Amino acid sequence: MSVDAPSITWSEDGMTHSLRWHSEAGVPPPRRVVVADDRMTADAAWRLACEGTALLWRGDFQNARQLLQAMARRIERKPRKQLAADSSSSSFHQYRLAQAQRARTLGMLLLPFDDDYRIPLRRAPDVGDACVEAYGPASGPFAASLRELLGLIGAHEWRKNGVEVPALGARVHPHYGVFAPVRGEYVELVAQAPLPPHCELAFDIGTGTGVLAAVLARRGVTRIVATDSDPRALACARENLQRLGLTSRVDVMQADLFPPGRAPLVVCNPPWLPGRAGSALERAVYDPDGHMLKGFLGGLGAHLAPGGEGWLILSDLAVHLGLRGAGELSKDFAAAGLDVIGRLDAKPTHARARDASDPLHAARAAETTTLWRLAPR
Numbered sequence: 001m002s003v004d005a006p007s008i009t010w011s012e013d014g015m016t017h018s019l020r021w022h023s024e025a026g027v028p029p030p031r032r033v034v035v036a037d038d039r040m041t042a043d044a045a046w047r048l049a050c051e052g053t054a055l056l057w058r059g060d061f062q063n064a065r066q067l068l069q070a071m072a073r074r075i076e077r078k079p080r081k082q083l084a085a086d087s088s089s090s091s092f093h094q095y096r097l098a099q100a101q102r103a104r105t106l107g108m109l110l111l112p113f114d115d116d117y118r119i120p121l122r123r124a125p126d127v128g129d130a131c132v133e134a135y136g137p138a139s140g141p142f143a144a145s146l147r148e149l150l151g152l153i154g155a156h157e158w159r160k161n162g163v164e165v166p167a168l169g170a171r172v173h174p175h176y177g178v179f180a181p182v183r184g185e186y187v188e189l190v191a192q193a194p195l196p197p198h199c200e201l202a203f204d205i206g207t208g209t210g211v212l213a214a215v216l217a218r219r220g221v222t223r224i225v226a227t228d229s230d231p232r233a234l235a236c237a238r239e240n241l242q243r244l245g246l247t248s249r250v251d252v253m254q255a256d257l258f259p260p261g262r263a264p265l266v267v268c269n270p271p272w273l274p275g276r277a278g279s280a281l282e283r284a285v286y287d288p289d290g291h292m293l294k295g296f297l298g299g300l301g302a303h304l305a306p307g308g309e310g311w312l313i314l315s316d317l318a319v320h321l322g323l324r325g326a327g328e329l330s331k332d333f334a335a336a337g338l339d340v341i342g343r344l345d346a347k348p349t350h351a352r353a354r355d356a357s358d359p360l361h362a363a364r365a366a367e368t369t370t371l372w373r374l375a376p377r
Contacts (some may be wrong), residue, residue, distance in 0.1 A: 003030050005021075006021040006029045007019060007020050007021050007091070008030060008033045008054070008349040010033035010034060010142050012071070013014050019112065020140060020143070021144075022135070022142045022144045023107075023144065023145070023148065024134065024135075024148060025103075025148070027104070029356065030054035030108060030110075032052060032053040032054065033055075034056070035055075035056050036055035036056065036058065036109075037058045037059055038059035038063050039059075043071035043177045044069060045067055045070075045109070046074050046105075048108070049071065049105045049106070049109070050121070051078050052075075052108075052350075053108065053284075054108040054109075054110050055109050055110060056096060056110045056111075056112065056211065057109060057111055057121065059121070060121065060122045060123050061119060061121040061123045061124040062123045064109060065082055065150075067109065068106060068146055068147065071105070071356065075102055075105070075106075083256055084313070086111065089321065089322040089323050090142065091322070092321045092360075094204045095158065095359055095360070096278075097314050098160055100326060101339055103147070103278075106145075106147050107145040107147050107148065107212070109145060109146045109147065110145055110146070111143065111144060111145070112141070112142075113141060113142050113143065115138055115139050115140045116138050117132070117135075118129040122165065123151075127149065127152070127153060129156060129340065130153050130156035131152060132160060132291040133155070133156055133175065133176050134152045134156075134176040134177070155156065155174075158174050159174060159176070161173075161299050165181055165184070165187060165198070165211060166184065166188075167184075167190075167218075168211070168214055168218060170243075170244055170366055172210070172211050172240050173236075173239065173240055173243065174209050175209075175233075176232065177230070177232045177286030178208055178209055178232050178236045179209070179285070181211045183348070183349075183350050185346035185347070185369050186313045186369050186371075187211055187212065187215060188346065189344050189369065190267065190311065190371065191213050191219070191310060192344060193373065194373050196217065196265050196309050197307070198264060199221055199225065199264045199265050200222040200264070201222065201223050201224070201225075201264060201265075202221045202223075202225075202263055202265040202266070203225050203226075203258065203259055203263045203266045203303065204218050204224055204225070204227070204267050204268075205227055205266065205267065205268040205270075205296055206227070206228055206233075206257075206270060207226035207227060207228045207233065207252065207269060208228065208236070209240055210234070210237030210238070210241050210250070210252070211224040211240070212267055213237070213241065213243050213252075213271060214246055216267070217249040217250055218246075219245045220291065221249075221265070223249060224249060225253055225259045225263070226249045226250055226251065227252075227253050227254070227255040227257065227258065228255075229254065229256050234252055234254055239253050243343050257292070257296060257299060258299055258302075258303045261303070262302075262303050262304055262308070263303065263304070263305055263308060264305045264309075265310075265311065266300060266308070266310045266311070267310070267311045268292075268310070268311070268312055268313070269314075270287055270292040270293045270295045270296060270312075270314065271283065271285050271286050271287035272285060272287075272314060272315040272317055272318060273285055273286050273287065273317065273321070273323060274286070274289060274290045274318060274323055275287075275323065275325060276288050290332075291330070293312075294296060294332065296312065297312070297333065297335075297374075298336050300336065300338065300376075301336065301337055301376040309341060309374060309375045310338070310371050310373075310375070311371055311372070311374070312371060312374060313369065313370070313372075314329070314369070314370060314372065315367055316367060316369075317363060317367045320362075320366045320367060321360070321363050337376055337377050338374045338375065338377050339374065340374060341374065341375045342369065343370050343371065343372050343373060344373075345368050345369070345370050345371075346368070346369045346370075348364060348367050349366070349367075
């Protein structure tokens with residue numbers, strides 16, 4: 001184990017032990033660790049986790065899963081306060097802090113991993129493929145939270161089974177850490193918006209799974225250049241486009257935003273909420289200081305061919321949460337020298353918009369996703 005690698009330390013059988021620590025979310029290793037097994041009660045585990053003491057599990061794997069569920073139920077016993085639409089941003093930040101505290105507490109149940117991603121516990125599943133997809137090739141024993149592992153397993157199932165995209169008539173397979181196109185309304189907007197005249201080239205900025213580039217190719221755009229800065233997204237987009245038989249039509253390129261040159265159509269679906277991302281997956285939802293949104297608007301004019309247009313697909317959820325002013329986006333358009341030449345709106349169809357128990361239900365129910373058609377003045 002590298003001297004600089006984060007690690008956990010605990011006492012067991014009268015000896016001090018240590019193990020490399022891994023967290024995809026960048027959570028620091030817990031300072032206090034005790035060994036726990038099937039004799040640990042949920043109340044005792046919950047109390048220790050709330051105090052900041054992690055539990056390195058030595059018992060049955062399935063019992064550990066049940067214990068984690070029991071710990072989660074102790075959180076859910078507390079009534080969840082609803083956030084009203086157009087509430088202050090401080091209320092949303094308090095909600096995020098509560099969610100982060102929940103994640104930290106539930107993340108205190110730890111598992112050991114051998115050097116080949118095998119979990120040395122009774123009834124432990126084979127998680128090798130899920131770990132390789134998220135972590136890369138095995139590099140020695142380590143410890144990670146059970147909660148993170150369950151996220152890896154879920155992501156592996158998403159990748160294996162894929163997400164049906166009606167606009168494509170096919171499935172898209174998201175990789176770990178790449179946002180899955182489960183919110184179909186933004187894809188449908190791109191499938192329905194009128195293409196600019198003579199649209200033989202398009203740029204897809206922040207391509208993610210490659211789903212919007214694939215939709216444009218299926219609509220008849222001759223060539224698409226799809227960019228992203230995340231290596232996971234680039235690998236995911238390339239794999240999906242190969243599955244769909246579109247690699248001859250779509251070039252996938254690593255770039256912060258725009259590729260070189262100009263195009264008649266430039267499309268971008270940036271993260272919808274200004275704020276700091278707490279994990280790799282949240283980077284598809286949170287855009288610190290609106291960096292990507294402002295970068296796209298500021299550079300759009302220089303990358304549009306004469307007579308071309310940019311499509312910005314953006315939810316107004318941030319407005320309903322008090323994170324963005326109602327007229328702020330229009331001011332951003334004006335500051336970038338852009339006019340709105342058209343718009344298409346869609347209401348959310350995902351299950352969370354109908355979940356009245358969700359603290360964000362009022363904002364989600366009021367949300368509208370818009371495809372803004374923009375052109376230089």
